[in-house]
Amino acid sequence: MTDERPAEPSPDSSDDEPDETDPARGDAVDGVSESGGDSGPTNDLTLAEFHDACQREGRPVLTAGAVARWLDQPHERVSERLTALSEEGELERLSVSTDPVVWYPSELDDLTERERVVVFPKRREIVVDRPAQFTRAQLSQFAHLADANGENGYRYVVRPEDVWQAPHESFESLERTVRQALGQRSPALEEWIHSQWDRAHQFRLTTHDDGYTVLEAKSAEVMGNVGRQKLDEEHVHAPISETEDWVRDGAEAAIKRLLYEAGYPVQDHRDLESGEDLPIDLTVGLREYQQTWVDRFSETGEGVFVGPPGSGKTVAAMGAMSHVEGETLILVPSRDLARQWADAVAEYTSLEPSQIGQYHGGQKNVRPVTIATYQIAGMDRHRSLFDDREWGLVIFDECQHVPSDVYRRSTHLQSRHRLGLSASPIREDDRQTEIFTLVGPPIGTDWQALFDAGFVxxxxxxxxxxxxxxxxxxxxxxxxxxxxxxxxxxxxxxxxxxxxxxxxxxxxxxxxxxxxxxxxxxxxxxxxxxxxxxxxxxxxxxxxxxxxxxxxxxxxxxxxxxxxxxxxxxxxxxxxxxxxxxxxxxxxxxxxxxxxxxxxxxxxxxxxxxxxxxxxxxxxxxxxxxxxxxxxxxxxxxxxxxx
CATH class of the missing domain: 3.40.50.300 (P-loop containing nucleotide triphosphate hydrolases)
Structure with a gap:
């Protein structure tokens, strides 16, 4: 006997009143009825509002009383408007024994086919039914897909780290994306997103004209109340000004991690060495979503490609190599993966086998593109081989390993560009946020989109x-x-x-x-x-x-x-x-x-x-x-x- 059940229940909308929304996404908006004319008085009932009431009631068939209750309109006025919508062919009416009349849309299938968005600003959750690909693409820029019920229902959560890594140059640009995704304004949610955007732009690392690293704060207050409270002499030498501190060599990663944990991600604007130029052409075409990953990476120079096995993260990483065109170090968990990476780079790029080296227990060759194991890279007797070379790009394959104490040593390798790859950057010790502080922000496409598109x-x-x-x-x-x-x-x-x-x-x-x-x-x-x-x-x-x-x-x-x-x-x-x-x-x-x-x-x-x-x-x-x-x-x- 088979017992089928969803992996996890949908959120209970009773916890939090959703924002006023236009759930029909294109029905009646801003006082204009679906027929194109003026909707008249504010208490006129539109088909879009009927759909909204259905959404809140959880049923596609409603009485006039239920509609009036949900929309907070007079019962008599609602009954008149329901009758008018019926005469216009938008609704059907049906007499039943328990109530004089119930109403439902003429095209009931249309209710189940349309995209609907409900926002819960206090929980910072967005529930979407049958979202269009455009909506999902917009949501992925500032929200995390937390749940998909397998029936075209999706629950997104807006976390601080999602806002911190949003690929936008200004808050105004991010704000437009949020409104496009939601089809509405959500003042409470937008205010919280704005506060997180500000947090992500309070600190930055820069390179002084004399070559050392400086931690800069946006104001003296945030430097004093956050920066100098969280950091000590292990991280900085001394203040340079009210908003600047001189950073000790090698303390950059620790500073980024500590301030990230305090809720203040650090923008890394250091003038890091990019290594020798290495022209690399990709000999295979990238899928649209892979190209999007590479484009996002090219904007920041760091990030973690997150996608299911089979989605082509390795090929997308070679696309990033082609963009950087610099000498590249690739770190992997085992020598088997090192060999497979070497074969793939030779097959899918313009590089010659003589330009590709492997460095592990089986062989130790440092070349313009070198694939090494994490263990070897972290050993004292081998570290100089990597530290002495200026890498244009460091790739961390299976980067969920990076926070482990034995692997974290490898993150001290400095490079202008850093890229991680992971099918699931989840760690059972809940230290997965360190992946994004040590390597870069998550970049990916939700799995369901790849399933729907047939890529996976x-x-x-x-x-x-x-x-x-x-x-x-x-x-x-x-x-x-x-x-x-x-x-x-x-x-x-x-x-x-x-x-x-x-x-x-x-x-x-x-x-x-x-x-x-x-x-x-x-x-x-x-x-x-x-x-x-x-x-x-x-x-x-x-x-x-x-x-x-x-x-x-x-x-x-x-x-x-x-x-x-x-x-x-x-x-x-x-x-x-x-x-x-x-x-x-x-x-x-x-x-x-x-x-x-x-x-x-x-x-x-x-x-x-x-x-x-x-x-x-x-x-x-x-x-x-x-x-x-x-x-x-x-x-x-x-x-x-x-x-």
């Missing part, structure tokens, strides 16, 4: 609650505690039978099976007669297996946690997550993303042991994907006679 296929996700494979494991689970209990549920042998069943149900699919434990991976691989790719697999063997999978010479791989980020897995038609539900939301994103591709449908099955903590882990992990617009189903697997 939306996979179908299903959680399957699997019974225990035998009583021995079930009894061991009951008596175990902590992590041991979690591991027993993860390695439930009943999942092996379910994996076999799912693979047989999709015989023509290219499939990836994900596991968290080596012993389980070997057991599953033996059961389905497939290779097991793990951290123990030699690099040359990994390369061969992945190439065979890409060339359709192999249609099934069992993959350990190494597949989450350490290697660039090819896309598949089918993904089965057998264990790993206690992992991060980012891990769920990565694994589901292995099935995202430009064409065709794909399936992701998540197996959770029924009655164990895995049920909660599965829902928590996949709620994150549900909020990005994916549909998540749930299915209970009934035990077989044998079990």
């Amino acid at each position: 296929a939306e996979p179908e996700l299903e959680i399957r609650y699997v019974p225990w494979g035998d009583d021995e494991q079930r009894n061991a689970y009951v008596s175990a505690e902590g992590r041991e209990r979690y591991r027993i549920a993860a390695e439930n042998r009943g999942k092996v039978d379910e994996i076999r069943y799912l693979l047989s149900a999709h015989p023509d699919s290219k499939a990836l099976v994900f596991v968290d434990y080596l012993e389980q991976g070997r057991e599953v691989a033996d059961a389905v007669d497939a290779p097991f790719l793990s951290g123990e697999t030699p690099h040359h063997e990994r390369r061969r297996l992945l190439e065979e999978f890409r060339r359709d010479e192999r249609d099934l791989l069992v993959v350990s946690r190494v597949g989450d980020e350490g290697i660039d897995l090819p896309t598949a038609d089918l993904a089965i997550v057998a264990s790993g539900l206690g992992g991060s939301r980012r891990q769920g994103t990565q694994r589901a993303g292995r099935t995202m591709r430009p064409a065709g449908g794909a399936l992701v099955y998540v197996l959770a042991t029924r009655g164990s903590r895995e049920e909660d882990f599965a829902r928590r992990q996949l709620q994150h994907l549900g909020r990005k617009g994916m549909t998540v189903r749930e299915q209970t697997v009934e035990p077989t006679d044998e079990s």
Whole structure:
């Protein structure tokens, strides 16, 4: 029996009165009726206002009393106007036993097709039903897509960091974008956005004529009450004036982070070295949204490309390299990704292989474009190789690693331009804001827009609650505690039978099976007669297996946690997550993303042991994907006679 439910409920509009809005976006506005004439007295009822009442009531069929109550107009006057709209063919009337008359739009489908926007200024939320692509593009410039219910309903939240990174030269320009997106004015929301815009322009780092760095404040008050309260002698030498401080060498990143945490992002206007010129031509065309990412990056010289796996962040990053045309350092989590980056740069740009170097445990070559691992870049004995070179651009792949203490050392590499790449810059320690202070602001397109445009296929996700494979494991689970209990549920042998069943149900699919434990991976691989790719697999063997999978010479791989980020897995038609539900939301994103591709449908099955903590882990992990617009189903697997 299938139990389908939304990943997360829509916000309750009763918390906060929405702004007066024009929900019909183009019906009656500013006193002009839909027929084009003057709407007459202010208490005349227009079709747009009827739609507004329907929105507030949550029903497309209303009585005259309900309309009068919601619009705060006299009942008699509303009844007269409803009758007039009916005679004009705009509304239909229907007599029912419980009320003399109910009213509904003549074109009821039109109510469900139209774009509607409701603003909740106190919560700084915007709920949009069936938004046009233009509206979503405008909203993405100053708001964060927090929820998509899979039925063309979207909830946006305007956070401080969204305003701080808005791609506008002036508040007036941002204000126009806000009004275009909302189709109205929202004084309370606009006032708050203006206050955040001002915060983002209170501090900046500049380069003094003598070559050292200066922290400048917009006023003596903000320098004294914020800058000099948050910073100490570790960060600055001494005041230069009431609004200027002399910055210690190497303290720039710490200053940016501390002031960001205080609610004052720092504008970085330093004259950083741009490195040697390096002409780079991109040999492939960028999709429209990729070009938008590159354009946004070119305006500020820093940022994080955020998009689902398969959206082409690597190619977009090469577009940024082509824009900068400077020597580039690319930092990655593993040597496998370093090799794949080197191959991609050689394939998609005009650079010769001799201009591309790799620097990691396998080889150590510094070239105009160098791909290195985070670990190597952070080691003292190798740091000089990078610090001594003036990089025009530093790219942080899988940049959610950057805030980790071992990786943060690499952010001291100074460059005129910084770019991060991430499918999901979420960290379970809630330090993801550091990504944007250390690398740059988020730049991206909401996942649903890529699904709708067909650039990335939306996979179908299903959680399957699997019974225990035998009583021995079930009894061991009951008596175990902590992590041991979690591991027993993860390695439930009943999942092996379910994996076999799912693979047989999709015989023509290219499939990836994900596991968290080596012993389980070997057991599953033996059961389905497939290779097991793990951290123990030699690099040359990994390369061969992945190439065979890409060339359709192999249609099934069992993959350990190494597949989450350490290697660039090819896309598949089918993904089965057998264990790993206690992992991060980012891990769920990565694994589901292995099935995202430009064409065709794909399936992701998540197996959770029924009655164990895995049920909660599965829902928590996949709620994150549900909020990005994916549909998540749930299915209970009934035990077989044998079990």
